[in-house]
Amino acid sequence: MSSKNIFSRCFFTPRQIAYFSILFGLVGALLFSGLTGLLLHNKREAEYDLLTKDIRHYLSTFFQELHVAVDSVQPLTVADCRLVSGELTSRAAFNVNVRAFVLIRHGVAYCSSATGRLHMPMNSLIPGIDLNKNNDLFIMNGTPMMPGKPTIAAWFKNQEVGERGVFITLNANLIPYLLFTARQSDVLSMAIVIEGKALTTLSPGVVNTDSLPPHPTRIAALTDYPIKIYLYGSLWPLEDIQFSILAGLIFGLFSGVLGSYFLFARMRSGKEILTGIKRGQFHVVYQPVVDAQKLEMQGVEALLRWEHPTAGAIPPDAFIAFAEAQQLIVPLTRHLFALVARDARQLQNILPPGAKLGINLAPGHLHAPMFKEDIMAFAASLPPQHFKLVFEITERDMLKEKEAMGLFCWLHKRGFEIAIDDFGTGHSALIYLQRFTLDYLKIDRGFVNSIGMETVTTPVLDAVLTLAKRLDMTTVAEGVETREQAKWLIERGVNYLQGYYFSRPLTLTQLMNWNQPQGSHNVLKDSH
Template sequence: MFTRHLSSRRKVLMLSMLSALIVALLCGGMQFFYSYHKRDVKYDNLISDLRVYMESYFEELQTSIDKLQPLTLSECKDVKSELTSRASFSLNVRAFLLVKDKMAFCSSATGPMHVPLNELVPDIDVNKAVDMALLPGTPMMPEKPAIVLWHRNQLIKDGGVFTSINLNLTPYLLYTARQDEFAGIALIIGNTAFSTHSTRLIHIKDLDDRPLRSSQIKGLPLTINLYGDIWSAEDLIFALLFGLLCGSSIGLLCFFWLMMRANPRKEILTGIKQNQFHVVYQPVVDSKDLQMRGVEVLMRWQHPGAGAIPPDAFINFAEAQQLIVPLTLHLFDLIRRDAPALAKRLPPGSKLGINISPGHLHADSFKDDMRQFAASLPPDHFQIVLEITERDMLNQREATRLFEWLHLEGFEIAVDDFGTGHSALIYLEHFTMDYLKIDRGFVSAIGMETITSPVLDAVLTLARRLNMVTVAEGVETAEQAKWLRDHGVNLLQGYWISRPLILEQFLSWKPDIHLDSE
């Protein structure tokens, strides 16, 4: 953020860009491989689920078929009703056929028949204990493909049970349930396949792509192929965006950190000499009539290379570099320059709130600095209020004497951001304060179901007992302002009233705020 020379600025910029590029590539690559691995795991789980589903289905079917094997020893007229009943209660089964001497003699669908099995299904080998084939259709449903399954009866020569199974349900049922994760599946028996990409049987050489996963069904000549994309365009785009986000964030952080290390002391002093700092004024109004009672003076830094620098950043650096005194004196100079114009806009007795750091408060020159500053302002016009953050660490004995001296000199003291630090009650116990500025965190919680409201009530009660004027910071809505007014808060400050304004804006500012009279 702080720059020393043009060459160092270029080095910082180049190093930040290089860091951003490396992090972008690293994070984008990691995100891409994570998506790739996640998709890989999905495919593994999916092919496993498909295999388990198919094996479970055929195991249950095997149980039904085993119960039908003894029927091959009977006449069709004696077992027709049982055969039909079994088929009705077997999922996806079109028909059971009883076979004896290679002749299909009984069907659960049509009853008695006398057809050689090799005429029905030439691809079935009755000599095998179990065999399968894919058919483009069956006599009852010629247009719809089916799986045919043969189970030989070990007790009868060339006999057994022949089963036709609907193909239109099994793959599509699985496919539609999770179709967003893959492109399709195919069931393969021998050289024939039935794919979700086609409504008819095809030769395996006509399958479009190499499958991502393939699994063999246990105990059956049936293979399941799973098709999909190794990676998707969405994965690539997300990885690119993630990489850009991480890279840009790291690049900015790296730039910020390197510029901070460049030479903050010199940058602050240069900023003071080159008038890079300016002040803004945030109006403070009375909660009852909403008339302006003063302003809080805030310092801003517009750096020529780094742009607007947050106050917390340069104030912390100024304190760390022991430059808070010259920075505060520069603030006094800026206020002194604007004071004649401010006196025309603000009525006599208006509050002029100024933040004071402990580093300046305990400095040897503090009393002289305050006297000179007060003397440089229009006489008897402004009431200077020194705002000290409750989180700041003060030397108790010395601060007590300083606060007494400030009161004797006509200055007033406010405890700022009350309630955000660990020493809130200690401050009020040991130091005499005139104003208590309620932290914006309490104000923002007004109207919400939180524990903040009881705490805020307690703070306001404490302030009344100590005869302190209360100022609410961060008022952003009329609802908050009304609540604060109704609960006895004296002064209001925040964006609902006005943002901090440069002098020209402040001089022409006209408040446009009002509250219900109820």
């Protein structure tokens, strides 16, 4: 599997980003749709509350004005109808809400603004009426003068003269109340309710309250009069639901696109690498390099490791290759320099003077404008004259020949050594040997693994070792994992050995407590 595929597997693949984007979209759509619906619902609630308050105020004002009009008529109840019928008719004509004023004496209606003199017991007009009440309201199917025309009737007792009072029939249309509902488009119907009877927009006649739809949306009532206004509507109208769904879909689409952009832009490898550097997710391990003759540690190679908080340990080949592809190898290598410099004082107590300190260096950094400044700053951060720096050049990218020759010469003049890392795996290995002056040739673990298997790789390894001797290059074998491999390499004159047979890469603390395995010393005895 390529390093790119490994790296992608550790983070977000395009398919995973698509899944997460869809998930973001769905969650965003549901949340925003629900929130929008709740806001619209609360808005409807507030509008109904305001409407109910306005209707209650209207009714209160209406009955206050009606009471004033009745108080002006009450003095007429002590006079004969012939004397007051004209004034009574005049007062009814100038009050738009009053159909008729009727004067009551001893429970009998004796004078009407509409008909003049009459004689009609109130019990026959409204059975069960209680004339002892100060005021009362009724819903009637009609009056003798206007049968079949529902009306609201009101009784007001004369407080000064006993058993006298004024009976009023009112225009019972719902227009004044409907004016209030004009701004509330989802009010479906309304009803005026008095003592078990109701006038409603759903029916032309008087109905019993039992026949009204249950659970009115709002009820406007007065404390001084037995009248209520029922409002019927929906707090969840269809248009609000449709709008909420549409808003949710739009926001969900936006959330999905934004989530996709965020995952692509914020969680791509390059961003993660920079974030890892900033948050201290990288650390250095040191793998001992053993002298093939003495079988003693003569130096270490500093290796960068990445412990991601969610993806776990990221393979070095994966994130280094990706850093090169993302043009981030320079800041990553500078971070390696800083981490090694931080450990340098303690390394000085572990490694003897002149010990080799191997540092991997990518061609992308070698050709960077600040390369020389970076190298000199790194060398200055180490204890003076203690370590022998060996810069190991990887083969992932081709070197620029003329520029590289000058840089290698510059490195040699300042006492640094150069190694070609993982020799044999890159397309340019032989070109490097032919054109550049190099100090070390590091044999790739792929060749070492073939030892003893009688594959076509073994003769190639023999040829590589022969070539290194002719070029007077020091050889380092990587990936030594068995005693047989170590013995074979020692017998063929390899200078240094490195691999799990001697030690895996160690943290600084582990390196301080490291003791070379006793069995590795037997290899030297067996090789003679």
